[in-house]
Amino acid sequence: MKKITKALYFVYQWLIAGPIFVVVTFLTAIVTAIGSLTGNKDFWGYYPPHYWARFTCILFLMRVKVYGRENIDKKTSYVFVANHQGAYDIWSIYGYLNHNFKWLMKKELEKIAMVGWACKCAGQVFVDDSTIGGIKETIAEAEQTLRHGMSLVIFPEGSRSWDGKMIPFKRGAFMLAGEFKLPVVPVTVDGSFQAMPRSTYNMTPTTIRITIHKPIYPGERGFNTKLLMAQCREAISSALPPEERD
Known part of the structure; x- marks a missing residue:
């Protein structure tokens, strides 16, 4: 029965x-890009x-379940830091x-047809960590974005996990968070690896759980x-x- 269900889902997914x-x-990329170009990137870059x-x-x-929404305020800017199990994150x-x-x-995501263009129009922040100048430019761009009360989401692992376990965090994300002097909110995503591992485009219906943890606030001297x-x-x-922690 499981094999039949899996086969039916395979057909449903691809056809x-x-x-x-x-x-x-x-269509979403077009709406996002055109809307952002006409003004109010904060609206068009998020809602579509x-x-x-x-x-x-x-x-x-x-299925997606969210826990801990009470830990954040919609009117407050945060730097959200999440683990990266797979595309469903x-x-x-x-x-x-x-x-x-x-x-x-x-x-490199800027090069994806249509999607990269839409993200650029919407004001998403692209990281160029290949040179010191690129890092400084990223910081300046991000600071400009956050100055208007916007929040930011970062995957500090830098790439998706190959086996579902957390991989070492890169310091750059936390250095950026320190620069912004905003509360940092850890976010756990669990189930994304089961939904679609990095090694395949085939999916498996599952429940993805998002846990929003309490913010970590900077002190007087920052982080x-x-x-x-x-x-x-x-x-x-x-x-x-x-089994997924390290």
Whole structure:
């Protein structure tokens, strides 16, 4: 029975849901880009992709549960720091965090057809860490974005996990967080690896759990980078099964 169900889902994914996803993604990118170019990037850069992400989770039969929304205030700017199990981290956070934000994205994602253009128009922050000048430019761009009361989402692992376990965090994300002097919110995503591992495009319907932890506030002298990194890792790990923590 499980094999039959899996086969049916395989057909559904590639012959029905997949084509619909491509068309909706294309339309969302156009709406986001044109809307952002006409003004109010904060609205057009968030709400069309927000509903696109929710639609994507529903379309591929993923259930998303969110815990800890009471820990954040919609009117406050944060730097959200999340683990990165798989592609569904992006769709589940975009669709269900329910807090307007910009992504801190890899520079190479700017090259994705239509999507990269839409992200650029929407004011997403692209990271160029290949040179010192690129890092400084990233900081300046991010500071300009956050100056208007926007929040930011960062994946400090830098890339998706190959086996579902957390990989070492990069210090750069926490150095940036220290520069912004905003409260940092650890976010745990669990179930994304089971939904679609990095090694395949085949999906498995499952439940994805997002846990929003309590904010970590900077002191008078800002953040201690190593301490902040350890605190965030500990908080994120606390909501993961033991086998996925390291």
